[in-house]
Amino acid sequence: MPHQISPSPYADDRECSVAELQTISFAKLASCDPEEQHRLMIAAEQDGFFYLNISDLESKGLWSDYQGVLDVMASWFETPMEEKVKFAYGSDVQGYKPLGLQTGATEKSKDGFETLRVAQQGLDWTVKPLPGQVLASKELFNDFINKSRMHVLSILSSLSDATGLEGEERYERSHRDDGPSNSSMTFHRYPSRKVRDSDNVGHNKHTDISSIAFLFAQQWGLQVPARGAQPEDDAWDWVQPKAGHAICNVGDSLRFLSGMRFRSVLHRVMPVAEMEHSHRYSIAYFCRPVHGTMFRDSEGRMISCDTWFSHKFDIYRATHEEQRKNTILTGGIESAESRSRIHSSVVV
Numbered sequence: 001m002p003h004q005i006s007p008s009p010y011a012d013d014r015e016c017s018v019a020e021l022q023t024i025s026f027a028k029l030a031s032c033d034p035e036e037q038h039r040l041m042i043a044a045e046q047d048g049f050f051y052l053n054i055s056d057l058e059s060k061g062l063w064s065d066y067q068g069v070l071d072v073m074a075s076w077f078e079t080p081m082e083e084k085v086k087f088a089y090g091s092d093v094q095g096y097k098p099l100g101l102q103t104g105a106t107e108k109s110k111d112g113f114e115t116l117r118v119a120q121q122g123l124d125w126t127v128k129p130l131p132g133q134v135l136a137s138k139e140l141f142n143d144f145i146n147k148s149r150m151h152v153l154s155i156l157s158s159l160s161d162a163t164g165l166e167g168e169e170r171y172e173r174s175h176r177d178d179g180p181s182n183s184s185m186t187f188h189r190y191p192s193r194k195v196r197d198s199d200n201v202g203h204n205k206h207t208d209i210s211s212i213a214f215l216f217a218q219q220w221g222l223q224v225p226a227r228g229a230q231p232e233d234d235a236w237d238w239v240q241p242k243a244g245h246a247i248c249n250v251g252d253s254l255r256f257l258s259g260m261r262f263r264s265v266l267h268r269v270m271p272v273a274e275m276e277h278s279h280r281y282s283i284a285y286f287c288r289p290v291h292g293t294m295f296r297d298s299e300g301r302m303i304s305c306d307t308w309f310s311h312k313f314d315i316y317r318a319t320h321e322e323q324r325k326n327t328i329l330t331g332g333i334e335s336a337e338s339r340s341r342i343h344s345s346v347v348v
């Protein structure tokens, strides 16, 4: 596993257009700093993506937990396929998803990633149990999930403060700890070019189902649409990996809960030069509302978050052609006007 961030997604010294994301301080959010809450609100409204600095003491060692779980997962992904498929339960919140079950990032391709998912309380499940290697490090995984969740809930409560929400309207109320939900910690491995077929290509463009996706990625690959680009331009900017920072983005559930105020931005993952010889790893904690939470979706329907969740997973698995027939894959944000407003800069 590479331990240093590559200087560029490319093998040569070609220019690379990078999304200019705001950086929000978790330490300041934890102390309810109104200015930081305001900066977060603007980032959620305008960009939909931002970095969260999690290197301060207030983050309680989350970054080092991340490195610990990454080591366990990198070793588990090396186990033979016959072993891994024993955990393929067909669930979208718990267990293994092999390569190629969804569409890939280019027309006609299949996805190029495998995933192990851990549901809320999933470490304790006796039905659909997790692999022994994960359970042997249960305390580490528990800490990692709880701390990630604590960070996301702080983001949600800061957004409630910044937008003046009270009582049951507050975003953390629809994500309370005592309510069951489809929240899930997901570990992705994008196998290197040496061990995957050429028609397994990255992760197709999509918006996330979740309220907030909280991503750990120390390798290039993630992209957002270039500012002002038309869908047919197919122009994308890279999201630069940054040590000590989570990459956070608003997903459909928070976009809908906020009455379309916050921006759920399209993104995708493309294979990069490093993946000719190394696997790419990313970990995402998808925080989703408690079961039964209602909102109006991009098709104008009042719908529960659970129904949206299952429609969305069906469409992730549909063909590219099927995906184009409605607004579910992209949450209705394909038009140039409502796409990313993130500025970009060019690095060489």
Ligand SMILES: O=C(O)CCC(=O)C(=O)O
Binding pocket: 188, 203, 208, 215, 217, 221, 222, 267, 268, 269, 281, 282, 284
């Ligand atoms: O692998 C990544 O960097 C992003 C993955 C992603 O977008 C997702 O799982 O929804």
Ligand SMILES: [Fe+2]
Binding pocket: 206, 207, 208, 213, 267
């Ligand atoms: Fe995503």
